[in-house]
Amino acid sequence: MPVRLGDKLVVAISSRALFDLDDSHQVYEQEGLEAYRQYQIAREDTPLEPGEAFGLVQKLLRINSMLEGDSRVEVVLLSRNSADTGLRVFNSIQHYGLGITRAAFAGGRSPFQYIPAFGTQLFLSTHAEDVRSTLEAGFAAATILPSNQPREMRDExxxxxxxxxxxxxxxxxxxxxxxxxxxxxxxxxxxxxxxxxxxxxxxxxxxxxxxxxxxxxxxxxxxxxxxxxxxxxxxxxxxxxxxxxxxxxxxxxxxxxxxxxxxxxxxxxxxxxxxxxxxxxxxxxxxxxxxxxxxxxxxxxxx
Missing domain, CATH: 3.40.50.1000 (HAD superfamily/HAD-like)
Known part of the structure; x- marks a missing residue:
């Protein structure tokens, strides 16, 4: 039987909202896709720094450990990367011990079309057009804004x-x-x-x-x-x-x-x-x- 996420709280997040990819994105903007690809492959074993929504994701996933094994929260990665360039993102997920196992790498295109299939209640991204498309499709979404605020260490x-x-x-x-x-x-x-x-x-x-x-x-x-x-x-x-x-x-x-x-x-x-x-x-x-x-x-x- 196929796995279904049922009545879980499902939050989808882009790689740039989860991790700090500003340096990588600058390479893409200035030198193009192939340079970006090589940049990520050369650093795929170097963990990315946390992004703006990293703390939120940590706290969401912590809820599962508090419910005695009853997993009630699912976080899904939705990325414009290819799986090739996205390997560094998954390695960073493993480095920080985040319980994220599902992902869609859309290879340069918007991944928002996979939101209904995952049963998502919220999509967080730094890409404004993906967010608008998601809202127009009837799902909650927000563009995460850069703040560089110190992260609160509280568990709640x-x-x-x-x-x-x-x-x-x-x-x-x-x-x-x-x-x-x-x-x-x-x-x-x-x-x-x-x-x-x-x-x-x-x-x-x-x-x-x-x-x-x-x-x-x-x-x-x-x-x-x-x-x-x-x-x-x-x-x-x-x-x-x-x-x-x-x-x-x-x-x-x-x-x-x-x-x-x-x-x-x-x-x-x-x-x-x-x-x-x-x-x-x-x-x-x-x-x-x-x-x-x-x-x-x-x-x-x-x-």
Whole structure:
């Protein structure tokens, strides 16, 4: 019988999000594919340095060891490398003891088409177009931004989400963009008991929440938080929506337009997801950040 990943939390990650491949990529950009190939082969026994999402992957995979052999998290490598140039990546995975055994090497093309086959709930990449294609196909995805932040050594995995266009649909953000803050507040107050539609990260949060329920109170290695620019009275619809979905967030911050960065620093996020580039530029100075190019704010940015 073929192996199926079933109800596992499946996270796909690109090689450049997992490891620091900046030097290698510079060789590719300046000297071409064959020089890049030779560069990687000559160094295939030299482990790559951790990339922006390395700590997140370590903490995700650690969850399996805490569930007494019940593997609930699968991390899959999706790479534009060929298997030939990707050997250094797999050797680095083995060097760091990461439990990653499955991979797709797409030989220079986008690997996003393999996301449905793996049953992926989240794709992390440094390649913006691959991320956009994944979101358009209906899967959660984010572009990992370079931050060079010191990595938190804490064992607990902390993930932070923006609300509209990330956890929720962008229906409310459309009202705000079109008609302004006052109209947005009035619309949310009138619709307070109408659940919001799900955004691209709803399924990922639900999968995290299912794993959280498998741990006793006080022992869960995952902590989640919502960081939203909303404030009262627009808070009620968010709370009622999560209740309708039967999804729990550990923390919810309604910031009323305040800058999120210091709050994210206080939370200690291992990764923060936001759809707005301005919020991401502010956040990446304090925590690892993934831009979610989805919703009305990103459509307005297109030329």
């Amino acid at each position: 995995l902390r993930i932070a989400f923006d609300g509209d266009a990330v956890l929720f649909s962008d229906e409310s953000e459309q009202v705000f963009q079109r008609d302004g803050l006052e109209a947005f507040q009035a619309s949310e107050l009138a619709s307070a008991r109408d659940p919001l539609g799900g955004g691209p990260f709803k399924a990922f949060l639900a999968a995290l929440n299912r794993i959280q329920t498998e741990f006793a109170a006080g022992e869960c290695p995952i902590r989640t938080a919502l960081f939203t620019a909303r404030s009262a009275p627009a808070h009620e619809r968010v709370i009622r929506t999560l209740r309708e979905w039967d999804i729990r967030l550990d923390e919810s911050l309604f910031l009323g337009g305040m800058d999120k960065s210091e709050f994210l620093r206080a939370f200690g996020a291992d990764l923060f997801f936001d759809d707005q580039e301005g919020h991401c530029r502010s956040a990446v100075g304090v925590v690892p950040t993934g831009h979610v190019p989805h919703g009305i704010s990103n459509r307005l940015l297109k030329p």
